Amino acid sequence: MEPFGLQWIQKWWREPLESADSSLAEATVDRADVPQSTLIIKNVRLAHTDNAMAEQLWTVECRGKKVKQVSLSDGSNDVPLPEFDAKGSLLLPSLCHSHIHLDKCFILDRCKFLSLPRDFTEAMKVTARAKQDFRYDPDDLLRRGRRLVRESIECGVTSMRAHVEVDSIVGLSSLAAAVRLRNEFKTACNVQIAVFAQEPLFDFVADTTPGSNYRFLKQALEDPEVEAIGSAPYVEANIDQAKKNITLILELAAQMGLHADFHLDYNVDPNTEPLIWEVIREAKRIGGWLPIDNESYRGITIGHATRLQLFTPDQWQELQQAIGKLPITLVGLPNSDLYMQGRRDMDKPLGPPRSTLRVPYIARKYDLQIAMSVNNIENAFTPQGSVDPLALCTLGVALFQSATPGDIRTLIRSVTLTSKRALGIAPSDLPQGLFPQKGDPADFVIIHETQTLYQAVLNPSHDRTTIRGGAVVARRLTKRWITCSQSLVAVLPWYRRVKLSYMLFPPLFLYKFLISGGVPVFMHFETSLEIVFKAIDSTALPQPYESDAS
Numbered sequence: 202m203e204p205f206g207l208q209w210i211q212k213w214w215r216e217p218l219e220s221a222d223s224s225l226a227e228a229t230v231d232r233a234d235v236p237q238s239t240l241i242i243k244n245v246r247l248a249h250t251d252n253a254m255a256e257q258l259w260t261v262e263c264r265g266k267k268v269k270q271v272s273l274s275d276g277s278n279d280v281p282l283p284e285f286d287a288k289g290s291l292l293l294p295s296l297c298h299s300h301i302h303l304d305k306c307f308i309l310d311r312c313k314f315l316s317l318p319r320d321f322t323e324a325m326k327v328t329a330r331a332k333q334d335f336r337y338d339p340d341d342l343l344r345r346g347r348r349l350v351r352e353s354i355e356c357g358v359t360s361m362r363a364h365v366e367v368d369s370i371v372g373l374s375s376l377a378a379a380v381r382l383r384n385e386f387k388t389a390c391n392v393q394i395a396v397f398a399q400e401p402l403f404d405f406v407a408d409t410t411p412g413s414n415y416r417f418l419k420q421a422l423e424d425p426e427v428e429a430i431g432s433a434p435y436v437e438a439n440i441d442q443a444k445k446n447i448t449l450i451l452e453l454a455a456q457m458g459l460h461a462d463f464h465l466d467y468n469v470d471p472n473t474e475p476l477i478w479e480v481i482r483e484a485k486r487i488g489g490w491l492p493i494d495n496e497s498y499r500g501i502t503i504g505h506a507t508r509l510q511l512f513t514p515d516q517w518q519e520l521q522q523a524i525g526k527l528p529i530t531l532v533g534l535p536n537s538d539l540y541m542q543g544r545r546d547m548d549k550p551l552g553p554p555r556s557t558l559r560v561p562y563i564a565r566k567y568d569l570q571i572a573m574s575v576n577n578i579e580n581a582f583t584p585q586g587s588v589d590p591l592a593l594c595t596l597g598v599a600l601f602q603s604a605t606p607g608d609i610r611t612l613i614r615s616v617t618l619t620s621k622r623a624l625g626i627a628p629s630d631l632p633q634g635l636f637p638q639k640g641d642p643a644d645f646v647i648i649h650e651t652q653t654l655y656q657a658v659l660n661p662s663h664d665r666t667t668i669r670g671g672a673v674v675a676r677r678l679t680k681r682w683i684t685c686s687q688s689l690v691a692v693l694p695w696y697r698r699v700k701l702s703y704m705l706f707p708p709l710f711l712y713k714f715l716i717s718g719g720v721p722v723f724m725h726f727e728t729s730l731e732i733v734f735k736a737i738d739s740t741a742l743p744q745p746y747e748s749d750a751s
């Protein structure tokens with residue numbers, strides 16, 4: 202451990218280097234704690250369809266939690282608080298996870314599945330084993346969930362449907378962690394809790410009444426923080442139980458006034474019966490659903506649904522008509538779909554047949570609500586991928602062969618507006634489009650060093666600023682380094698002498714002590730020396746030269 206005095210000197214030494222970004226850093230911290238009533242975002246680019254408007258710089262004025270005004274920027278970069286300068290970067294509606302698992306994230310290390318034969322059944326088995334520890338280690342649940350929510354907010358996510366499993370293995374432990382995280386992050390993110398039955402609702406193959414997992418699910422619904430209920434009917438032992446699973450979930454959703462969320466039709470097997478028809482049939486029978494443009498509708502979301510990709514155009518038309526005014530949103534989960542499917546055909550020369558919902562095509566051709574989401578992070582169902590919803594858009598360009606302006610906008614909508622609709626957010630709390638308009642919620646992500654919607658999809662920057670309710674709630678910056686040129690080696694002998702004499706010259710330190718906040722010229726001199734020292738050090742060792750990229 203370093204002595205206190207040395208730590209203090211190091212902190213003091215670094216101040217000039219970090220000052221370049223200090224105003225924004227202070228703004229970020231302050232606003233996360235105390236949301237401001239006004240925020241003026243200057244010099245942003247907006248996702249207008251008109252090229253000339255998309256190239257211009259705009260000022261977005263937020264009052265309270267809404268957009269008060271959007272106007273052309275005056276070119277000023279004078280940004281006293283509560284304003285800040287986006288420096289020409291693109292502003293979009295904030296991102297949304299319409300489907301993500303909060304409790305079984307970051308458990309790859311304990312699944313030990315990489316050396317085993319892998320398929321969905323195997324993934325279920327190793328995950329169930331890992332889940333056995335959840336109820337005995339609530340801190341672990343919180344730690345992993347916290348990391349998922351925090352990293353999501355840093356990407357630009359301000360709302361998510363967080364699935365937490367409730368069954369005889371984990372009890373209500375995942376739900377308890379989710380409730381705590383929901384409250385912990387309520388300033389920065391709306392964590393909507395969906396209790397989810399990943400395990401079968403029926404204990405035995407011949408059962409006609411649901412078993413212990415169903416009882417846990419009902420018990421979980423007594424928690425007022427729960428807003429959605431979900432299941433995976435395909436895990437049941439037979440088709441009859443799968444259909445009863447759908448009915449039970451829809452009935453509970455109707456009784457408790459909740460959204461329903463199914464993992465459904467997760468295969469590309471033409472011989473299986475698509476259960477989406479059962480969902481539609483039962484939803485209509487039970488009734489009480491309002492159209493998706495109603496202020497207080499309860500939604501039905503259907504995740505995966507890869508079997509639908511085998512539909513003929515006529516079947517798609519039939520589906521579109523059957524859905525009608527039902528508030529159904531399809532949610533493509535490409536990271537999981539591509540990883541998990543078709544394992545029994547691994548040895549075929551072309552690889553396993555796989556599919557995922559073709560988001561731009563389905564939206565364009567059949568005008569259905571279709572979102573896209575991350576689903577899992579670092580577990581046996583999906584070991585790869587980050588929490589960044591924009592990464593799905595990048596993947597989607599290749600996957601769907603979609604790079605037309607219209608498809609690019611659909612991809613972005615699928616991880617912003619349509620995903621928020623899938624959460625059941627009231628239309629009055631949704632943005633009207635991909636560029637802000639008066640009255641929109643002031644929930645944004647600024648993608649730094651990115652000027653166009655194309656760039657945001659094709660190669661989005663890592664650097665983001667997240668705004669929720671008219672307040673900056675997170676900022677993510679890249680730390681970069683690059684090895685310096687070897688030419689500096691020539692000045693090493695000189696450098697060592699100067700550095701030694703400088704470091705051993707006590708009056709300079711004394712001067713800093715006595716004149717705190719002192720002479721700017723001296724500060725610049727110090728900063729310059731520090732940069733030179735670091736650069737030459739990096740050449741000599743060799744080690745990287747580090748700098749903060751703003």
Ligand SMILES: [Zn+2]
Nearest residue numbers: 302464504576
């Ligand atoms: Zn899922």
